Amino acid sequence: MSSSESEDKLFFYLCLGIVFGILGFFRGFKIRGKKKLIENIPTSTVRGMAVGLVEVQGVAQPFQGTQKTPFSKVESVFFHYKIEEHQGSGKSSQWVTIKEFATPSWFLLEDGTVKVLINPVGAEFYLAADRKYQLGSWGGGADTEVFEQGLIDLGISPHGFLGFDKQLRCVEQYICPGDAIYIMGEASENPLVQGSATGFENLCIQKGDAPFFCISDESEKELLVSFCGKMYLYLYGGPVLTVACLFILIGHYFRHFF
Amino acid sequence: MEIVISVAVLFVVLGLIGYFVGVYNGLIQVRNNMDKAWANMDVLLKQRHDELPKLIETCKGYMKYEQTLLEKITQARTSFMNATSIAEKTQAENQLAAGLKTLFAVSENYPDLKANQNFLQLQNRISGLENEIADRREFFNDSVNIFNIRIQQLPDVFIAGSLGYTHRPLLEIPKEETSDVKIQF
Numbered sequence: 017m018s019s020s021e022s023e024d025k026l027f028f029y030l031c032l033g034i035v036f037g038i039l040g041f042f043r044g045f046k047i048r049g050k051k052k053l054i055e056n057i058p059t060s061t062v063r064g065m066a067v068g069l070v071e072v073q074g075v076a077q078p079f080q081g082t083q084k085t086p087f088s089k090v091e092s093v094f095f096h097y098k099i100e101e102h103q104g105s106g107k108s109s110q111w112v113t114i115k116e117f118a119t120p121s122w123f124l125l126e127d128g129t130v131k132v133l134i135n136p137v138g139a140e141f142y143l144a145a146d147r148k149y150q151l152g153s154w155g156g157g158a159d160t161e162v163f164e165q166g167l168i169d170l171g172i173s174p175h176g177f178l179g180f181d182k183q184l185r186c187v188e189q190y191i192c193p194g195d196a197i198y199i200m201g202e203a204s205e206n207p208l209v210q211g212s213a214t215g216f217e218n219l220c221i222q223k224g225d226a227p228f229f230c231i232s233d234e235s236e237k238e239l240l241v242s243f244c245g246k247m248y249l250y251l252y253g254g255p256v257l258t259v260a261c262l263f264i265l266i267g268h269y270f271r272h273f274f
Numbered sequence: 275m276e277i278v279i280s281v282a283v284l285f286v287v288l289g290l291i292g293y294f295v296g297v298y299n300g301l302i303q304v305r306n307n308m309d310k311a312w313a314n315m316d317v318l319l320k321q322r323h324d325e326l327p328k329l330i331e332t333c334k335g336y337m338k339y340e341q342t343l344l345e346k347i348t349q350a351r352t353s354f355m356n357a358t359s360i361a362e363k364t365q366a367e368n369q370l371a372a373g374l375k376t377l378f379a380v381s382e383n384y385p386d387l388k389a390n391q392n393f394l395q396l397q398n399r400i401s402g403l404e405n406e407i408a409d410r411r412e413f414f415n416d417s418v419n420i421f422n423i424r425i426q427q428l429p430d431v432f433i434a435g436s437l438g439y440t441h442r443p444l445l446e447i448p449k450e451e452t453s454d455v456k457i458q459f
Contacts, residue, residue, distance in 0.1 A: 058416030064409025255285035
């Protein structure tokens with residue numbers, strides 16, 4: 017690589033750093049807004065829930081049966097997976113998402129009072145990775161066959177050129193019946209039940225007009241801790257990155273101007 | 275070098291503005307959440323009050339010796355309807371809840387009333403509403419608690435003071451309802 021090329025690359029990365037720093041700073045405020053929303057809204061019981069933004073906690077229950085996750089074959093009420101392939105070579109190689117899917121099926125949340133329907137479409141998920149699979153030169157371990165079979169079932173070939181294994185990885189997250197979950201979303205009209213004498217039966221939780229709709233298998237406290245960490249990282253890290261990149265940029269390229 | 279310092283200062287200024295806007299918006303949000311929590315509870319209280327005339331009408335024919343109790347419930351209902359402040363409404367609501375509790379307990383002595391389908395239906399409906407009211411009462415108290423904490427915290431206290439936000443009372447259950455019940459055999 018010539019000196020001019022590496023100079024160009026450095027210039028590009030510094031500019032990128034400045035932009036990412038600024039974006040990160042504003043992202044920090046966005047995360048702060050979500051954190052404050054969680055803090056400001058008390059947890060409601062499903063029975064006492066009213067129309068509008070609500071926060072509920074309870075255990076997941078199936079609504080119209082469970083569904084098997086594609087890789088682990090676990091009975092779940094909701095699952096999400098993301099398959100990535102390592103493409104390219106050398107420094108320009110990267111992980112590219114080749115398939116991502118989240119079940120759109122409704123499920124129930126029970127909190128000891130009554131149950132409420134949850135429509136997960138449009139939610140932000142904060143779920144722990146239940147299973148991780150990998151295939152290729154990084155090795156797959158004991159679950160390679162399970163992963164390969166799951167890929168074939170989904171119509172993705174695990175083998176590439178000349179029959180060599182592709183560099184693939186996958187994260188699978190799921191909510192099983194009985195798992196403790198935390199939800200913040202909009203309680204709005206339940207399309208399946210209308211005109212019930214008990215108000216809560218007329219409601220379901222979905223994205224609606226809610227500024228924030230999240231489903232998590234972490235408790236409210238754990239979620240707040242995670243938001244707090246991210247918030248400080250972006251709010252302080254963003255400006256530091258921008259200022260540092262700007263400092264290097266000016267010092268390296270525009271010194272003679274100042 | 276001035277540019278770098280100017281950018282750093284700009285970030286600090288933007289950060290401070292963003293922070294105070296966030297605090298202000300947060301206070302407005304908790305205040306509105308609290309008002310909404312009260313309004314949502316009020317809806318259920320009104321629904322229950324709408325059922326009361328039907329209940330009293332049904333009971334009148336059977337409970338000839340409990341006229342004082344029925345009158346007490348009617349009075350509490352009227353007080354609630356005329357109440358304007360949360361404190362007045364709470365007081366009337368507590369009287370009403372106590373009256374209804376006694377009514378349902380006394381109804382055990384009237385087998386004909388207990389067999390009346392209309393009464394049973396109203397009893398179930400009112401008991402269901404009572405449970406929902408209890409949940410919303412708890413939610414309201416949580417909302418008030420968050421509001422009270424926020425307006426006393428730094429730096430929220432300065433903005434809350436300029437907005438005229440003051441400490442709000444919780445909805446408390448009267449002592450007689452929380453004291454131990456004496457059971458005699």
